[in-house]
Amino acid sequence: MSDSKLIHGLEVAKHASRDSCWVVVNGHVYDVTEYLDKHPGGSQILLQYGGKDATSIYEPNHPKGTIEKGLPKDRHLGPVDPATVATPQKPQVTRDLDKTARIPLSHCVNLDDIEKAAERIISHSAWVYFRSGADDLRALANNRDDWKKVSLRPRVMRNVRRVDMRRTMLGTRYRLPFFIAPAARARLVHEDGELCIARGAARAGIPYCPSTYSTVPHDELARGHAATAAEVGDDTSELWFQLYVAHEKPRTLELIKTARDNGYKALVITVDSPVVGKREDDERYRAELATASGDDTVLTEWYRPQTSEDGPPLRGHHSSTLNWDDLPWIREAWGQHTGPVVLKGIQCAEDAALAYDHGVDAIYLSNHGGRQCDDAPSSIRTLLEIRRFYPHLLGKMDIFLDGWVRRGTDIIKALCLGATAVSLGRPFMYATAYGDEGVMKVIQLLSEEIETTMRNMGVTSLDQLNPSYVNTKILERELPDDLRFEAEWPAFKPKL
């Protein structure tokens, strides 16, 4: 191979606009001009790296092979002449801290401690990405505050010497009553990314449900998970597959195939994201970056509210058309006997009932960590709504929930009220900054808290829990009295 094949850095630098945009990744030049508007992360970030080496930003945000597979071959322009480009920065996944500033993991005695510790070591952009929520963060605050509105009612004088924390989810009996929720982009905080989490789940015998946007490819995750299971001699843990239905059906089918081929046991379809929520910390951070790079356009043209049918969708590359009629073909692609199908993102009792009517195996109550619709209810509140308005659903299908679960007591509360199990996302992302040890620490802390709480409450098995162990009065006072609004408000006919 002669040097004449190498592309000169100065040539690359010329292609830095919407008209022609080249980037260098791992020593190769790619023409992403036509891909600009298809990039899930937006065109802006691509334009920012137009004409430059983008390896440092590309690496922690994508599974290996993303660009090679995603971009047509004729847009692979060939290797860059390394002598003509600035040495790409190594991907920076943690802040540049001297060792003394790092809080020892042993000092973290609960999940909040781990979050605070992580804040000090992960990069600012990762921090902003993980912690951000929609609009005024009220859905986020609902998640956090509603747990506090439920109190416990401990029973005493019971033999609690032996405690069994096992719980059956989707037909399998796991070692603990929680699983690890989908959260994207773990390689922003640790170079092993989602692998740390998969290994932790395998060790602890609980399910892990990686995101569609896992920064470790799903096949690699499955292999890592299996290896650890073999190593510890316990195959209790399973992987589930979180699915963002894509705009294009073929892409969705491809994702389902990946899940099936790699032995993922359940298909967890996210239904709360027809558009990506307005996460303002993220937006503000990007606006500041743009200013710093000299790009400070406010309004390129006078804004017009959308009225045309075929305009580009606002934010995000998921399907905005996903509806109940799509379930049959998704189920068919997944296969009748592959495993259960779960809907993630149910936020009101009516949709819980609809899901049941459509025969899904389980529902997953969630407001997406407060990242989608602001002012959405917490999942524990939605669970109480189901109890009040559709009590017959309880026990008929599995009910999962997430949203600022931080304590063993939170988990006990959810189970008392009829949840099959809960899941946690952000705490595991923060813990991943400490690698495998961080992940195990989260599991250990929760396990110890569940065990302590069970004993303090006088129960020895999770199936002894029922509503008599909690006082939900404060939260119940905030539920609607009735769901039949049309009957309630006879004259209501909004005029348009």
Added chain:
Amino acid sequence: MSDSKLIHGLEVAKHASRDSCWVVVNGHVYDVTEYLDKHPGGSQILLQYGGKDATSIYEPNHPKGTIEKGLPKDRHLGPVDPATVATPQKPQVTRDLDKTARIPLSHCVNLDDIEKAAERIISHSAWVYFRSGADDLRALANNRDDWKKVSLRPRVMRNVRRVDMRRTMLGTRYRLPFFIAPAARARLVHEDGELCIARGAARAGIPYCPSTYSTVPHDELARGHAATAAEVGDDTSELWFQLYVAHEKPRTLELIKTARDNGYKALVITVDSPVVGKREDDERYRAELATASGDDTVLTEWYRPQTSEDGPPLRGHHSSTLNWDDLPWIREAWGQHTGPVVLKGIQCAEDAALAYDHGVDAIYLSNHGGRQCDDAPSSIRTLLEIRRFYPHLLGKMDIFLDGWVRRGTDIIKALCLGATAVSLGRPFMYATAYGDEGVMKVIQLLSEEIETTMRNMGVTSLDQLNPSYVNTKILERELPDDLRFEAEWPAFKPKL
């Protein structure tokens, strides 16, 4: 014209008291002695500039021609000798900031950001004027807090690819479900003042309802608005006319004629201001100014509570007699077919019902941005009162509301509960500090938030919204149980 016609500055300076008060505006001398007690802004400010050049304070606070038209010709004393007065300061509409302190508009990702950004650049007196509220700011706080007491109930698994944000108000279908509320004195923050707002409304296809006290004359506003509409080729937007009924009927008739002659489409009569509220930040600021100018009188005579019938009204120059019997002559002056009549400032369900009985086309729920009666309810609370006690009013007439609307979610909540549309005042005043771009930014942000929220809630058209999409339980618990107090409290007969 000989120099002997010019008035010497020393001569002007002699007239600086209640007995004789001259001011210089734009190079001309005016005798305002007899006008002192008629000045809507109070006599104190005139006396403060007595004997001096008042151009810098006059300019941003008045439409052009105010003094020429308002003062009898024989009080126009003629041009001042420019060599004998201090060069008038240029009107200062923004604070003297170095450029780095100015927050780029692109960094503002919501309306609160714009308010914070504006605080840094507009003059202190303007800031105090716009943000102030009555007494302890509790009505203001009600407005802000009550939105938070309503939560959303998002629906999932619906095709939300196409979203229609259009809304019909007063018979016209606009592009977005909000309009721009009346707020006076925009030239305090930008030299184009209300024109920026009118142009923004024209571009976005929404209504704008400038104040009686617009610092751009209403005819000029109408021309600017029409020009922009022509420029963008969209005549959806319309101007409405906010009317403060004046003490003197002829003045009121003159204002109505202005509205009619300049094509304003609706007459929005403010009914909540028989006296101007006690805005203490404003009062405190004026007291400090007075001290700084050596005038520190506390009590010129021992205060006696008002008992006489003909004493001067407390604060403000609006009618304190406006009542339901005035509606016929106002309607007649406006003309039967000129356009709809709206009452702005309804604060309880009973008055909503009375307004309907008196045949107005629409009511506008408002506590005047918390600037009038402290402890008044928020408009969303009044809307819930109407739902509870007069549900038959819903759908019979348009219902608008304002009061700390800052989010697309706020707008969706109001519409769910039966509001036709909402409006916003202060955010547009703050945005005007950034000129036309600021105004468009506010519209764009709200539009994107509405669109995102609609998709996240599973609706594609605003007429799909109904009370089942919100949980208002917290707010409902704070409503009166009953409006029939006399029946409720049998023994109540206050004795005097």
Added chain:
Amino acid sequence: MSDSKLIHGLEVAKHASRDSCWVVVNGHVYDVTEYLDKHPGGSQILLQYGGKDATSIYEPNHPKGTIEKGLPKDRHLGPVDPATVATPQKPQVTRDLDKTARIPLSHCVNLDDIEKAAERIISHSAWVYFRSGADDLRALANNRDDWKKVSLRPRVMRNVRRVDMRRTMLGTRYRLPFFIAPAARARLVHEDGELCIARGAARAGIPYCPSTYSTVPHDELARGHAATAAEVGDDTSELWFQLYVAHEKPRTLELIKTARDNGYKALVITVDSPVVGKREDDERYRAELATASGDDTVLTEWYRPQTSEDGPPLRGHHSSTLNWDDLPWIREAWGQHTGPVVLKGIQCAEDAALAYDHGVDAIYLSNHGGRQCDDAPSSIRTLLEIRRFYPHLLGKMDIFLDGWVRRGTDIIKALCLGATAVSLGRPFMYATAYGDEGVMKVIQLLSEEIETTMRNMGVTSLDQLNPSYVNTKILERELPDDLRFEAEWPAFKPKL
């Protein structure tokens, strides 16, 4: 008179203990040994000044002639030799501030401003005395917070040109619907003390009810009040007499005689103070003073809880036996036709009913400004209790109330719910630091606020107010459901 009659300072200095305690006041030596345990302010403060000149502390805390009248003649030991004692400090009633730190009264636009301004100029001990409350200040906080739990319901489209703020209390029509509450020791903040207040009441045509512990004698107050009334040509205002029933009946009879002889129009008997509340700021301040003066005894003997019948009462020199059976002889001493009798300090609906049954002319709801029993209800809450459980009392007798009234809106709220009038204590004490001008400023501010609020609410006379003008739902949710506890809780029989 020879010098040999003068007592030498060194002789005085020897008498500084419980065994023998002399003090110098205004140049005379007094033997207060036997008076130590009778001193209403406690023996500690006397001992602190034992053997010294006490003029500076005596003067602002006592009416003139207190010691001359109160101490037997044989304890008046004669004049001190002025050359042998340190020049007595002048009584310090305000802090030693340079003028610039003093906030101009004109900058105070509400009563809170006046409090803050007063804090900067009155002595620390006076500040602590006036602002302090019992225990954890929760009764104080109830007073402050409960006003905020009532919101207004303004009505619009009403002719409010003329506003009448007069109100009849105890049969007399005053100019404004409030009176000035008893509060002791005004000379701590101004040398004219209560006289400033009496003159202000006379000017404004409202009642003033000075404390038993007025630091201006009641006869002098009556003369000052009459003089001002004559001066302004308005005799609307009247003085009422606040009575602390004393331990000894003769002292009580003497006080009632003083009231009657000096033309006080009503007798306001305080019923909430059988013991003085635990005002901890005061106690802490005194403990710090004691330490500073070298006296730091914690426990002179091991504390034993009181069990004997004849032990000294805990704190305070009022009657601890006052009960319903005392009313007849008090009424007789006051005289059947002298004027009405009012009970001050009613804190629950049951006692309001008892007071009515005992034929008092009016009740005065109060928790003593939060200075007596902590966790006591606010008076507005007690008024709501009366409305709920004894509605037939309303209109049958006058009902007054006090407790953190700071706003015209507070007054309007109380009147809507059936109060005859309200009163204010602390604000007038703070204002007195600014003398007569301060007192008038408070009256003017309240008057303007009442007037503004009336207009904004659509009423022109206070007798138009009724419960439909307020929303009390939040406060009503906090009332007991029922007063019949015994019936409610069948098994309740506390065992002892």
Added chain:
Amino acid sequence: MSDSKLIHGLEVAKHASRDSCWVVVNGHVYDVTEYLDKHPGGSQILLQYGGKDATSIYEPNHPKGTIEKGLPKDRHLGPVDPATVATPQKPQVTRDLDKTARIPLSHCVNLDDIEKAAERIISHSAWVYFRSGADDLRALANNRDDWKKVSLRPRVMRNVRRVDMRRTMLGTRYRLPFFIAPAARARLVHEDGELCIARGAARAGIPYCPSTYSTVPHDELARGHAATAAEVGDDTSELWFQLYVAHEKPRTLELIKTARDNGYKALVITVDSPVVGKREDDERYRAELATASGDDTVLTEWYRPQTSEDGPPLRGHHSSTLNWDDLPWIREAWGQHTGPVVLKGIQCAEDAALAYDHGVDAIYLSNHGGRQCDDAPSSIRTLLEIRRFYPHLLGKMDIFLDGWVRRGTDIIKALCLGATAVSLGRPFMYATAYGDEGVMKVIQLLSEEIETTMRNMGVTSLDQLNPSYVNTKILERELPDDLRFEAEWPAFKPKL
């Protein structure tokens, strides 16, 4: 005795690991290797002092003779050569403060003041130990906040000259309606430790219930208590015995025998501690100590959730099997006529009823000062639960309660609602930092507050108190509506 018998310090220093661990206490060497896992305070602290002189940490944490009695004789290795070990630090029970920083006890006018004063003088480890609570401190916060949700309803016009504060508990009439709650390790703050408290109780004529873990042996406590009673000539006070049922029955029987032999009058069995709560301040403090001593292990092996039956219990050395069937043998060991049996740690109405059914003499409502199960209800809330759901229990057995009692008003509230008496733990531990005087100060403050509150409420004897003296509406709104959950939620069958 020749020097050859002395053990050399270098020899001791070799034994500093799990394999062999020696410590020096008061000049003697002990081999604690086999005791490591039996140490109630955990093995870590022993290992930390392995090979060293541990006197300074041992002394304030253990009753005298603990190690001599607890360790087999063959593990007493003999005296250390004092010249070969570092002089042991004197036990440090208070922080090293200069005198000026110490707040005089006379400045403390309430129990909060004493806590703040103690914080400044006791060692950090003691402070952390006493103030810490479980998890997020919400049970702790419930205790503190719920008192504030009850308000008082004072009655007036009653003769309150004589006040009787005596109260009968467990058949004995004490001088005040409270007793001193068990709290371990008083020698952490004062060298006389629990003796100060026992003497205070004896002087004041109230009961004291020392902890199983008293750092003064129970026999010595009994002697000290009796001596003081004799000295003051009042034998009203009694000692009660708090019992932690141990893992091994013989140890429990030994404790009961100690109680019986030393004349303890009641047996108070703690039932809320089958596992020790997660007190994170404590854990964090220990983690920091570990780091400082170079031991920073996070996970010695990968954590596995407990599933085996015979694993070591999580935290603490109390019985985790204690249940209703254990009561008979405990009662038998205690003796039928020795005295009453009390269950401490009842947290819900159902267990109160069960306790009654099992014939205990009294229940003691407590959430262990918020140190066990987070989100547990306050005891005043549990008392209200009993009133609502099992009112027939009231008056049938004594009901005690504790939990952030800090005020006379708190005590009055509890008694109004049916509590026999209350108790306080932490305040007495903080006061013990000031020795006997501190303890008496707490009793005096509470006594004066009770007395003042009684007079202010119009009662002269505690048996006059009933629910009509309190408004509990706010707290009642937060109680469950019903305890029959299974009936309420027909479909509830959690699936596992």
